[in-house]
Amino acid sequence: MMERDTVVKLENVGVRYRIVSERVATFKEYMIRRFQGKIALGDFWALRGVDLDIGKGEMLGLIGPNGAGKSTLLKLVARVMRPTKGRVWVKGVVAPLLEFGAGFHPDLTGRENIFLNGALLGFTNDEMQEKFDRIVDFAELWDFIDVPVRNYSSGMAARLGFAVATDIDPDILILDEVLSVGDESFQHKSLAKMEEFRDHGATIILVSHNMDTISDMCHRAVWLDHGQINMVGETKDVVSAYQEAQVPSED
Amino acid sequence: MDKPNEIPIYDSSNQGSLAVEELRAILNYRYLIVQLVRRDILTRYKRSSLGVAWTMLNPLGTMLILTIVFSQAFGGAQEGYAAYVLSGLIAWNFFAQSTNAATLHLVWGGSLLKKIYIPRTSFAVSATGTGLINLLLSLIPLILVMLIIQVPIRWTILLLPIPILFLAMFALGIGLLISTMAIYYADIAEMYQIFLTAWMYLSPVIWPPEILPEFYRLWITRLNPMFYLIELFRTPIIYGQVPDINLLLISAGIASFTLFAGWMFFTSKSDEFAYRV
Numbered sequence: 001m002m003e004r005d006t007v008v009k010l011e012n013v014g015v016r017y018r019i020v021s022e023r024v025a026t027f028k029e030y031m032i033r034r035f036q037g038k039i040a041l042g043d044f045w046a047l048r049g050v051d052l053d054i055g056k057g058e059m060l061g062l063i064g065p066n067g068a069g070k071s072t073l074l075k076l077v078a079r080v081m082r083p084t085k086g087r088v089w090v091k092g093v094v095a096p097l098l099e100f101g102a103g104f105h106p107d108l109t110g111r112e113n114i115f116l117n118g119a120l121l122g123f124t125n126d127e128m129q130e131k132f133d134r135i136v137d138f139a140e141l142w143d144f145i146d147v148p149v150r151n152y153s154s155g156m157a158a159r160l161g162f163a164v165a166t167d168i169d170p171d172i173l174i175l176d177e178v179l180s181v182g183d184e185s186f187q188h189k190s191l192a193k194m195e196e197f198r199d200h201g202a203t204i205i206l207v208s209h210n211m212d213t214i215s216d217m218c219h220r221a222v223w224l225d226h227g228q229i230n231m232v233g234e235t236k237d238v239v240s241a242y243q244e245a246q247v248p249s250e251d
Numbered sequence: 252m253d254k255p256n257e258i259p260i261y262d263s264s265n266q267g268s269l270a271v272e273e274l275r276a277i278l279n280y281r282y283l284i285v286q287l288v289r290r291d292i293l294t295r296y297k298r299s300s301l302g303v304a305w306t307m308l309n310p311l312g313t314m315l316i317l318t319i320v321f322s323q324a325f326g327g328a329q330e331g332y333a334a335y336v337l338s339g340l341i342a343w344n345f346f347a348q349s350t351n352a353a354t355l356h357l358v359w360g361g362s363l364l365k366k367i368y369i370p371r372t373s374f375a376v377s378a379t380g381t382g383l384i385n386l387l388l389s390l391i392p393l394i395l396v397m398l399i400i401q402v403p404i405r406w407t408i409l410l411l412p413i414p415i416l417f418l419a420m421f422a423l424g425i426g427l428l429i430s431t432m433a434i435y436y437a438d439i440a441e442m443y444q445i446f447l448t449a450w451m452y453l454s455p456v457i458w459p460p461e462i463l464p465e466f467y468r469l470w471i472t473r474l475n476p477m478f479y480l481i482e483l484f485r486t487p488i489i490y491g492q493v494p495d496i497n498l499l500l501i502s503a504g505i506a507s508f509t510l511f512a513g514w515m516f517f518t519s520k521s522d523e524f525a526y527r528v
Contacts, residue, residue: 017526027436079261079368081525087264094261096367103363107294119286120369122279148297171258 007091007172007203008054008077014085015047015072015227046072047227050086054205056171059198061218061235062207063242069227070207074174077205092171092203095121097162106150110141110160113149117164131167139163155183162186166193173197175206191217211239269518276370283369287377291352292384307392310340314396317457324462331402334393334489339456341389342484346422346477347447349382353426354433354440357524361434364524371521372514375426379419386415393488405491413499414483420506421480424513431517434524454478476505 019042047069054060062070075081076088078096103120104113114135118128136145139159149157175194194217198204208214214221214235221238223230231238266272277284299305314337322332356374364371390411397404433439451457454477460468472478483502486494 027432027438027442075365075525076263080365082263082266082522087262089263090261092258094368103367105290105294107297108290112290112293116286116290119280119283120363120367122283124282125285 005056005091006053007056008052008205009089010050010052010073010076010086011089012086013047013050013076013083013088014045015069015076015081016084017044017046018042019044045227047076047083050227050229052222052229052232054203056203057198057201058220059204059206059218061214061221061238062205062224063209063211063214063221063239064224064230067226068224070224071176072227073224074176074205074207077172078174090172093169094172094174095165095168095170096174097165097176104149104157104161107148109148110136110145110152113160114164117161121165121168135160135163135167138167155186159186162190162193166197169200170197170202173202173204175204175208177207177209211243215239269521270515273370273372273514273518273521277372277376280370280373283373284377284380287373288380288384291377291381307389310337310344310389311392311396313340321457331397331400331489333400334397334402335459335485336457337393337396338485338489339454339481341386341393342418342481343451343454343456343477344389345382345386345418346425346480347451348385349379349419349422350426350429350447351440351444352378352381353423354430354443357430358433358440361524361527371524372427372517375423375430375517378426379423382422383415383419386418397489402489403491404488407487407491407493410487410493411484414480414487414494414502417502417506418480418484420510421476424506424509424511427513427517428509431520434520434527450475450477455481476509479505 050069050073062073064070072081074096076083077090078094079090080096082088103117105116108116111132114132115125115128118131123131136142139156139162141156141160141163144152144156149160152160173194194204198217204217206214206218218235220233221235222232223238223242231241295305314333317336318333321336353375356378360374363369394404429439429443433443453471454475455472460472460478463471479498479502483494483498486492486498
């Protein structure tokens with residue numbers, strides 16, 4: 001393996017949710033049950049004992065069944081969550097493409113939402129002014145930029161969200177199954193943009209259920225299941241191992 | 252340049268004081284606060300036909316009704332009752348709206364917190380900011396009313412930023428406190444509304460302290476933080492006086508302590524917010 005800088009390091013990482021055995025949604029209920037001694041807490045480990053190193057410029061694919069802990073792992077790297085156990089170490093600016101237009105407000109115009117979203121991503125007013133034209137160009141929305149977003153079609157909203165989210169120069173990019181949204185031309189555009197990031201030396205972590213995308217784009221892959229890493233290695237090895245495991249065994 | 256020259260490093264095991272981290276983060280994200288406040292004001296403006304004017308009309312309408320109903324009962328004890336009640340309403344509304352908004356934003360906007368990293372206190376801070384804008388706008392009808400009923404406006408009105416600052420600190424502290432609890436228990440937000448209503452009636456918003464019998468006056472005023480803060484707010488503007496040093500110190504103490512306690516409590520729990528499914 002060639003020498004490279006590590007940009008993301010997960011050491012014995014665990015994420016534990018405390019599940020109350022009975023649904024206790026209100027304070028009144030909680031106090032009553034506490035009184036009755038009926039509160040029992042169960043543990044659910046979304047991730048457990050995860051060790052992972054990701055190098056600079058790498059494209060890492062994250063695959064696994066639903067509920068395996070993939071999104072949780074991304075959230076740890078994006079600083080949205082702190083691990084219950086272990087250590088998460090990240091070097092560089094992280095940009096999550098976790099969901100386009102997550103911060104969009106339907107009553108605001110495209111223009112106003114661009115500035116709002118930019119602020120959510122941590123940019124200042126000056127920086128957003130500079131990026132504004134580029135973003136609208138990429139999204140091809142000059143005619144509608146001063147129209148409230150509630151009047152946009154889902155395709156337009158997706159284009160705008162994508163344009164805002166990708167007009168950045170991150171060190172680490174996180175993609176949670178977002179590349180499959182939108183029509184053909186949009187998908188082309190998004191893939192092209194991903195390749196552009198890769199060529200610029202960004203590190204990319206990609207979660208997808210689409211094995212073709214993973215095989216095409218990623219150098220390495222991680223197979224996550226029930227919160228633990230089943231396998232890490234060359235994409236083709238991991239993908240084929242994963243696909244074999246999907247075939248139900250004969251008992 | 253998008254990137255700072257120094258590459259940021261995040262190490263989850265190397266966290267200093269959460270409270271200080273959060274303070275640093277909020278300062279870094281101040282542009283976000285501006286944008287969130289802008290969003291609140293813009294959407295309110297776009298949704299109603301009266302728009303921003305509604306902010307001013309609402310307390311004005313309440314004041315009118317209260318003045319008509321109560322000026323006989325209270326008017327004797329309080330000169331310029333209309334201005335008295337309007338100033339009380341403005342201060343109270345600021346507090347009530349900011350704290351409610353902080354809670355609602357966190358509970359409903361919490362999904363945003365789970366998708367992208369923003370400082371956890373952003374919602375409470377922006378809610379207080381929006382409240383401040385509304386407060387400043389409401390001063391316009393207050394000045395007008397004072398002119399109409401001929402309550403003298405003195406230079407002391409320039410001292411107003413100080414009580415406003417203390418009110419904002421207090422509101423932010425309480426907002427952080429309540430919104431933290433609301434994350435865990437869904438009914439806290441409702442209970443708080445009821446509590447707020449009771450609290451308002453126990454504060455000298457509508458009625459002047461003089462009308463209370465001596466015994467109650469002591470308990471209701473001395474132990475009620477809003478008593479001091481509202482008095483401090485009224486002093487430079489309605490009474491046209493420089494606030495008494497004791498009142499100033501007590502208010503400063505209340506505001507600082509509440510903000511500190513709220514901030515510490517909130518930041519100690521904020522890591523868990525993303526875990527709340």
